[in-house]
Amino acid sequence: MERSLENRWIERYRAWAATRGAASVPLLEAVRRKALEAFERLEIPAKGSGHGDRYHYTDLRTAFAGEYRLATEAAPASATDSDSLPIQGHRIRLLNGGCGEKTLTRLSNGVIFGSLAAAARQEPSLVERYYDTLTDPQDVFSAMSALWMQDGVFVYVPTGVEEPLPFVIEDEVGDGGEALYCFARHLFVFERGSAARLVWDHRSRGEASTLKCGTREVSVGEDARIEMVELYRLSAQAVSVSGGYVRQARNSRFESLSASFNGALLRHDLTVMLDGCGAENRTDGVMLAGEAEKFDYTTDIRHHVSDCTSSEQFKSIASGEGTAVFSGRIYVAPDAQRTNAYQQNNGLILNTGAHVYTKPQLEIYADDVKCSHGATVGQLDPEAIYYMRQRGISLQEARRLQMYGFVREVLGKTRIEGLAEVLEAMAVDKIDRL
Amino acid sequence: MLEVKNLHATVDGKEILRGINFSVRAGEVHAIMGPNGSGKSTFASVLAGNERFEVTDGEVLYEGRDLLSMSIEDRARAGIFLGFQYPVEIPGVSMANFLKVAVSEKRKYQGLEPLSAAEFLRMMRERASVVELDSKLTSRAVNEGFSGGEKKKNEIFQMAMLEPKLAILDETDSGLDIDALRIVGTGVTKLKRPDNATVVITHYQRLLDYIVPDYVHVLYKGQIIYSGDKSLALKLEKEGYDWLINQYE
Ligand SMILES: Nc1ncnc2c1ncn2[C@@H]1O[C@H](COP(=O)(O)OP(=O)(O)OP(=O)(O)O)[C@@H](O)[C@H]1O
Ligand SMILES: [Mg+2]
Numbered sequence: 245m246e247r248s249l250e251n252r253w254i255e256r257y258r259a260w261a262a263t264r265g266a267a268s269v270p271l272l273e274a275v276r277r278k279a280l281e282a283f284e285r286l287e288i289p290a291k292g293s294g295h296g297d298r299y300h301y302t303d304l305r306t307a308f309a310g311e312y313r314l315a316t317e318a319a320p321a322s323a324t325d326s327d328s329l330p331i332q333g334h335r336i337r338l339l340n341g342g343c344g345e346k347t348l349t350r351l352s353n354g355v356i357f358g359s360l361a362a363a364a365r366q367e368p369s370l371v372e373r374y375y376d377t378l379t380d381p382q383d384v385f386s387a388m389s390a391l392w393m394q395d396g397v398f399v400y401v402p403t404g405v406e407e408p409l410p411f412v413i414e415d416e417v418g419d420g421g422e423a424l425y426c427f428a429r430h431l432f433v434f435e436r437g438s439a440a441r442l443v444w445d446h447r448s449r450g451e452a453s454t455l456k457c458g459t460r461e462v463s464v465g466e467d468a469r470i471e472m473v474e475l476y477r478l479s480a481q482a483v484s485v486s487g488g489y490v491r492q493a494r495n496s497r498f499e500s501l502s503a504s505f506n507g508a509l510l511r512h513d514l515t516v517m518l519d520g521c522g523a524e525n526r527t528d529g530v531m532l533a534g535e536a537e538k539f540d541y542t543t544d545i546r547h548h549v550s551d552c553t554s555s556e557q558f559k560s561i562a563s564g565e566g567t568a569v570f571s572g573r574i575y576v577a578p579d580a581q582r583t584n585a586y587q588q589n590n591g592l593i594l595n596t597g598a599h600v601y602t603k604p605q606l607e608i609y610a611d612d613v614k615c616s617h618g619a620t621v622g623q624l625d626p627e628a629i630y631y632m633r634q635r636g637i638s639l640q641e642a643r644r645l646q647m648y649g650f651v652r653e654v655l656g657k658t659r660i661e662g663l664a665e666v667l668e669a670m671a672v673d674k675i676d677r678l
Numbered sequence: 679m680l681e682v683k684n685l686h687a688t689v690d691g692k693e694i695l696r697g698i699n700f701s702v703r704a705g706e707v708h709a710i711m712g713p714n715g716s717g718k719s720t721f722a723s724v725l726a727g728n729e730r731f732e733v734t735d736g737e738v739l740y741e742g743r744d745l746l747s748m749s750i751e752d753r754a755r756a757g758i759f760l761g762f763q764y765p766v767e768i769p770g771v772s773m774a775n776f777l778k779v780a781v782s783e784k785r786k787y788q789g790l791e792p793l794s795a796a797e798f799l800r801m802m803r804e805r806a807s808v809v810e811l812d813s814k815l816t817s818r819a820v821n822e823g824f825s826g827g828e829k830k831k832n833e834i835f836q837m838a839m840l841e842p843k844l845a846i847l848d849e850t851d852s853g854l855d856i857d858a859l860r861i862v863g864t865g866v867t868k869l870k871r872p873d874n875a876t877v878v879i880t881h882y883q884r885l886l887d888y889i890v891p892d893y894v895h896v897l898y899k900g901q902i903i904y905s906g907d908k909s910l911a912l913k914l915e916k917e918g919y920d921w922l923i924n925q926y927e
Binding site for chain 1: 726727728729749750751753754755759760762765766767768769770771775776777779780783784787819820836840
C-alpha cells in the first residue's frame with residue numbers, strides 16, 4: 245500500500261503534538277494514543293477500496309490530500325446570528341469542532357450538555373464509561389477524529405428524564421478566508437427511559453475550502469425515545485465526513501432524519517446496533533444534489549438480537565453534475581428472529597450528467613425475518629407537469645411542486661415544533677437552484 | 679371565442695388531425711362524438727398546448743389571439759380548461775396547495791389581488807359542493823388514490839375553482855355511476871354562463887341529457903365529417919356511426 249498520504253498526516257500530527265501543552269485531559273489522551281496506533285495501520289480509503297464496499301462510489305482519499313491548515317485551537321463560537329435556526333432549544337455552539345469556552349450546562353433535572361472536553365474534565369467517570377466504546381476499530385475516520393479532536397458535543401440525559409426542549413447544535417466550520425481541516429468527537433448518552441430531541445445544523449462560515457471530519461457515538465438506553473434531525477447547508481467548497489455509531493438497548497426508539505442541502509462532498513456513515521430486543525430504529529434522509537455536489541449516505545443497520553424493527557427511507561434529487569448515493573446494509577444476526585426491516589430509496593434525476601446511485605445490501609442469517617427493500621430512480625413526470633401547466637401553473641412552479649412533493653413525505657416526519665416548516669423553506673430554496 | 683381553421687397535427691410523424699374546422703361562440707355548448715381513435719382527445723390536447731403533438735398546418739384564434747403561439751399555462755390563465763380523459767396523479771402535492779397556486783397564478787394574470795387564506799378555503803368548500811366532492815379528498819394529494827369516478831368529479835371541481843371561459847371536457851362521463859353522472863352533469867350546467875362556452879367530448883347521449891348541446895359534431899379520422907343539433911346524438915346512439923362513415927367514404 246502506498247502510504248505517503250497517511251505518512252503526511254502522521255508527520256502533521258507529530259508536529260502538532262510537539263507544540264501542545266501538558267494541560268490535556270487524561271481520558272482524551274488515552275484514546276488519542278490508541279487512535280494513533282490504529283491510524284498507523286489504517287488507510288484513508290480511495291474510491292472503490294475494499295472495506296466491504298463501503299466506499300464504492302465516493303473518493304475520500306482525495307479530500308484529505310489538500311494542504312490546508314489544521315484547526316487545532318478551538319476558536320470561540322459565535323453568538324446567535326441571522327443564520328441561526330428559528331427553533332427554540334438549548335443551544336450548543338461549535339466552531340471548527342470546538343465549543344469555544346469549553347463550558348458545560350447543567351439543568352436542574354440532571355441534564356448536562358455542552359463541550360465534550362469540559363465533560364471529560366468535570367465528569368471523567370461518566371465520559372469514560374461511554375467515550376470510544378461504540379466505534380469500529382477499523383474505521384479510519386473515527387481514529388483520525390479522535391487523534392486530532394480538541395472538543396465536540398456532549399449531551400447527557402439521565403434516567404427517566406424527558407427533556408422538553410430540543411437541543412440545537414449550531415455547528416459552524418470555516419474561518420474567513422483560510423482553507424482548513426477540523427476534527428471533532430461527539431458523545432450522546434441517553435439513559436434508560438429518557439426522551440430527547442436534537443437538531444444539528446451544519447453550516448459554513450465563509451466560502452473557503454474546509455474539511456470537517458467528525459465521529460459521534462450515541463448510546464440509547466432501555467425505553468429511551470430519541471429524535472435527531474440534521475441539516476447540512478455548507479458552502480460549495482466544504483467537505484464533511486461524518487461517522488455515527490448508535491447503540492440501542494431494549495425497547496428504545498431512535499429516529500433520525502438528515503437533510504443534505506448544500507456542500508461539495510457530504511459523506512455520512514451510520515452504524516446502528518440494535519442490541520436490545522424490541523428496539524426500533526428509523527433512519528430517513530433527503531439529498532438534493534446540484535452542480536458538482538456529491539452526497540453519500542451509507543448505513544449499516546445491525547439487528548443483533550430478536551424482535552427489533554428498523555426502517556429507512558431516503559429520497560434524492562440530482563441535477564447538473566450532482567450525485568446522490570444511498571448504500572444501505574441490513575445485517576440480521578443468526579438469532580435475531582422476528583426482525584422487521586424495511587428500506588426504501590427513491591431518486592429523481594433531472595438531467596443526464598446527474599447521478600443517483602442506490603445500493604441495498606442484505607445480509608440475513610435468521611429465518612423468521614420480515615425484510616423488504618425497494619429502490620426506484622426516475623425523472624420528473626412530464627404528464628404531471630403538463631397537467632399542472634394546464635391549470636395555469638408555470639413550468640418552473642410545476643417542477644418545484646413536483647420535486648417538493650417528492651421529498652415532502654420524508655421532511656414532514658419530524659415532530660420538532662416549527663422544524664418541518666424550516667426544512668420545507670430550505671428544500672424549496674434548494675429545489676429552485678436544481 | 680374560438681375559431682379553428684384547417685388544423686393539422688401529428689404525433690411521432692403520424693398525422694392524427696387532418697384539417698379540422700370548428701368554431702365556438704360565447705354561451706354555446708358543443709358536443710364532439712366519434713369512434714375510438716378518431717382524434718378527439720388529440721384535438722383537445724392540441725388546443726390545450728400539449729407538446730407531444732406537433733401542429734403542421736392551420737390556425738386557431740382564441741378571443742382574437744393566436745392560440746397556438748401561447749404557452750400551455752398562458753392558455754389556461756386566459757381561460758382554457760381541459761377536463762382530462764385520464765387525470766394525472768401527482769404524489770406529494772396536496773389538492774389545496776395545487777389549487778392555491780393555480781388560482782393565484784390565474785388571478786395574477788388577470789391583474790387581481792391574491793385571495794386571503796380564509797377566502798380561498800371558503801371558495802374550496804363552496805366549489806367542492808357543486809360536484810358533491812368529499813371534502814376529505816381535497817386534503818389529499820392530487821388524484822392520488824382517487825377512484826375513477828372521484829378523479830372525474832375532481833376535474834369538474836377544478837373547473838369550478840378556475841372558472842374557465844372555454845371548458846373542454848374529455849369523456850368526463852366515463853367511469854361515473856348513475857348518480858355521479860347526474861351530479862357532474864348538473865354541476866357543469868350550474869357553471870354555465872352567457873360569457874363562457876363548453877365543449878364536451880363523449881361517446882354517450884346520456885350526458886347530453888344534462889349538458890344540452892347546441893351543436894353535435896362527429897369527428898372521424900381527424901376531420902369533422904358531420905355537424906347537427908342535439909337530435910344527432912340520439913340518432914348516433916340508435917344507429918351508430920356506419921351510416922355517416924359510409925357517406926363519407
Ligand atoms: N403518443 C402517440 N403516439 C402514437 N399514436 C398516438 C399517440 N397519441 C395518440 N395516438 C393515436 O392517435 C389516434 C387518435 O387518438 P385520440 O386519443 O385522439 O383518439 P380519441 O378519439 O380520443 O379516442 P377515444 O374515444 O378512444 O378516447 C389514435 O389512433 C391513437 O392511437
Ligand atoms: Mg379520447
